[in-house]
Amino acid sequence: MALLAVEVALQRILEDVLPLGAETIPLDQAYDRVLAEPVSALRTQPPFDGSAMDGYATRGVDCAVAGARLSLIGEVAAGSVFSGSIGEHECVRIFTGAPLPSGADTVVIQENVKIPTPGVIELLEPTATGQNIRLAGIDFRQGDPLIEKGCVLGPAALSLAASANHARLAVVRRPLVAIISTGDELLPPGSTPGPGQIISSNTYGIAACARSVGADVLDLGIAPDRKDALSARVKQAMEAGADVLVTSGGASVGDHDIVREVLSTEGMILDFWKIAIRPGKPLLFGKMGKTRCLGLPGNPVASFICSQVFLKPLLARLGARPFGQHIRNAISGADMPKNGPRQDYVRAQLEERKDGQLIATPFSMQDSSMLRIMANAGGLIVRPPFAPALKMGDLCPVLIPG
Structure with missing residues (x-):
């Protein structure tokens, strides 16, 4: 036969x-799992206009020239909200991630101001309207598609899913x-x-x-x-x-x-x-x-x-996981005889030249009990059934185990 x-x-x-089939698991267990269903945003990110820098929230029209002075009327940090509103020639001390106060449309970074007297800041250089602000939804909005089905979940995808407010994900078992x-x-x-x-x-x-x-x-x-x-x-x-x-x-x-x-x-x-x-x-x-x-x-x-x-x-x-054998073309580092009726996987030492060309030199011993040679082999020269003899320097396919 x-x-x-x-x-x-x-x-x-x-x-x-x-x-x-799919199973739903906690997000902290989903690393390297294959997503079984697409992920869409459950919220808008960021959910509000916020500061991208530590500095002073103000109106762009009031910080168009160096030397402009603004009255400091309060402070807002991430996790809190400024209850008032910014008027003409006013500012609020603001920190990265804090919501932009009502009336403000610009943030002057703290390095670009000096404080001539308590409660007053002076601009060292102008700041254009809209600078240093992260607008609501600039990353994604509620309902936006974020991660495709079949994605192998890595650190960035997991962070995105968390930011979109997913505590659990459907993954392939x-x-x-x-x-x-x-x-x-x-x-x-x-x-x-x-x-x-x-x-x-x-x-x-x-x-x-x-x-x-x-x-x-x-x-x-x-x-x-x-x-x-x-x-x-x-x-x-x-x-x-x-x-x-x-x-x-x-x-x-x-x-x-x-x-x-x-x-x-x-x-x-x-x-x-x-x-x-x-x-x-x-x-x-x-x-x-x-x-x-x-x-x-x-x-x-x-x-x-x-x-x-x-x-x-x-x-x-x-597991619905992308897979393909890693096969490269290499130059044979030795003569090889013609092959018999079975596809042969010849253990070989690999060397990559400076020009990127791979050289595969078969080990002289190929006994199927010799694990040390298998462990030291960078790849397997694939010899199809009845393949003709190879001369040193001829091209040959090499399977590189992953």
């Missing part, structure tokens, strides 16, 4: 995926990803491995990939190579309402590779198993009700690359 192409596999994973590592040989970090045992690492890379596109993670730990143990964790994932169930390991064809059988027993409808990718051939995908199941290979590098290529786009679409 021909292996499924990477592009076809990704298309089948994403083909009927729609964003999850974060996808919940349940992760199960499988294997009798695995122990959690911090353990002392016995004979034949290794430290489990895949969950941490998978979880980081999930969180990088806004998903929540439920770590269900390590399941030994027993059907009952794996089945129990699958049930936990379903009870928790996982949108995506990710397993790591146990998806190949060995006697202890039980993931496909257990998931099918628990109700998964298999879509595909095995794709034309290197590393990561034994990847499987299916659906268990509304939960999408992604069985990743156990080899650490294969697990990471498949998370980047398949899991992140899936989670981004569920």
Whole structure:
């Protein structure tokens, strides 16, 4: 049977995926969430004509020339209102953010006056009418559209929503990803491995990939190579309402590779198993009700690359989050042989020249168990199936993991 192409596999994973429903949350919890509904202003900002500077509120007609003198009749600070009205040749001491008193249309900044006698100010230079005033509604008015649906809420957008008097916002629900590592040989970090045992690492890379596109993670730990143990964790994932169930390991064809059988027993409808990718051939995908199941290979590098290529786009679409693989053209820093029938993701060291041209030099070792090389790789040279040989200096596409 021909292996499924990477592009076809990704298309089948994403083909009927729609964003999850909305939930309304407090504003202080909305950072990096995706807005589910547009935000309009609930108020006008600023709600009144106010001072943009510390100085003196007066009439523009009375401060058109240097040397003009004005009588000081009061003071107003932010949060208070001057109860009187400014008349001819009068002024009120005003501070930034305070409402402009009745009768005033200009603010003279404090640096441009002197006080020759108590209760009197003298202008050192003229001030044009309307200077240093923020007019009501200059930022926005009640009902104005402010933030579009689909916006990933950052600091500026949150400040704007707060200024518009929104205490809560409707956002797209974060996808919940349940992760199960499988294997009798695995122990959690911090353990002392016995004979034949290794430290489990895949969950941490998978979880980081999930969180990088806004998903929540439920770590269900390590399941030994027993059907009952794996089945129990699958049930936990379903009870928790996982949108995506990710397993790591146990998806190949060995006697202890039980993931496909257990998931099918628990109700998964298999879509595909095995794709034309290197590393990561034994990847499987299916659906268990509304939960999408992604069985990743156990080899650490294969697990990471498949998370980047398949899991992140899936989670981004569920969360209505913009996503695109970061792919750049680079110059190959070494000769590369022609590729075989599987799309290869070759770990490479990246160097950017002064002219901005990227150079990608593949590591000599490409074993899918070697995490140090994966961690040191700035990118992955993408070699399509049956790609011809590359000479040093030839252009090649490079996927830069995010």
